[in-house]
Amino acid sequence: MRLDIVSIFPEYLAPLQLSLVGKAVRTGIVELGVHDLRQWTHDRHRTVDDTPYGGGAGMVMRPDPWGEALDALVPPGAPGDPLLLVMTPSGRRFDQALAAELAAEQHLLVACGRYEGIDARVVEHARTRLRVLEVSIGDYVLNGGEAAALVVTEAVVRLLPGVVGNPASLTEESHAADHDGLLEYPVYTKPPQWRDLDVPEVLFSGHHGRIAAWRREQAVERTRERRPDLLPARHEPLVVTRAVPE
Numbered sequence: 001m002r003l004d005i006v007s008i009f010p011e012y013l014a015p016l017q018l019s020l021v022g023k024a025v026r027t028g029i030v031e032l033g034v035h036d037l038r039q040w041t042h043d044r045h046r047t048v049d050d051t052p053y054g055g056g057a058g059m060v061m062r063p064d065p066w067g068e069a070l071d072a073l074v075p076p077g078a079p080g081d082p083l084l085l086v087m088t089p090s091g092r093r094f095d096q097a098l099a100a101e102l103a104a105e106q107h108l109l110v111a112c113g114r115y116e117g118i119d120a121r122v123v124e125h126a127r128t129r130l131r132v133l134e135v136s137i138g139d140y141v142l143n144g145g146e147a148a149a150l151v152v153t154e155a156v157v158r159l160l161p162g163v164v165g166n167p168a169s170l171t172e173e174s175h176a177a178d179h180d181g182l183l184e185y186p187v188y189t190k191p192p193q194w195r196d197l198d199v200p201e202v203l204f205s206g207h208h209g210r211i212a213a214w215r216r217e218q219a220v221e222r223t224r225e226r227r228p229d230l231l232p233a234r235h236e237p238l239v240v241t242r243a244v245p246e
């Protein structure tokens, strides 16, 4: 996968050089380009924004640097079929299903807006020659799209073959499709006692069936308590295979 990210704060994307994403880049699983939008400005002040037509608070990102940036990164008529992701609070809500969709892409371009947003003509024009998806990571106020770009990049890159050491670990995580989208069960490790707190006995049983049943039960209970919206719409109550009695 090739991933090009455009921002006026390219240093905000430095964490992508760390950990799993950094390793994916170093091993060639991902080709990463982080670009400063200001390289496509031509005035002395490297201007990227201006006041909004129609009035209102704040500033809007001008279309011209963005148009030149996209033309440079995807020259008109160039081969390939890149997907432009525009990070915006008004976009499609990012979730694990979308992460899986994006992990199948060969080339992603990520536009990180700032201020009150990017002039709407940038997306309008991009749609004439690129697939475009506006993406939101949630309903809260951020100062720009860079944090969202980090979230989306990590969630997508970790799904690429060869990135996560043990692919099995991808299946039992919260929101993983193979885990019915349930939240993760509680996990424990050494020491067996800690501050008078014990590890659930079943985890020492060595009985894989009982352990699996207990974990499923915990995942369903957690999901019911914390995120009932994630429970599959069922006509009958969710069947929980009770932990096998001792």
Ligand SMILES: Nc1ccc2ncsc2c1
Pocket: 087, 088, 089, 135, 136, 137, 138, 139, 140, 141, 142, 143, 144, 145, 148
């Ligand atoms: N404020 C805000 C919230 C979500 C989001 N997602 C992508 S950019 C963005 C900005």
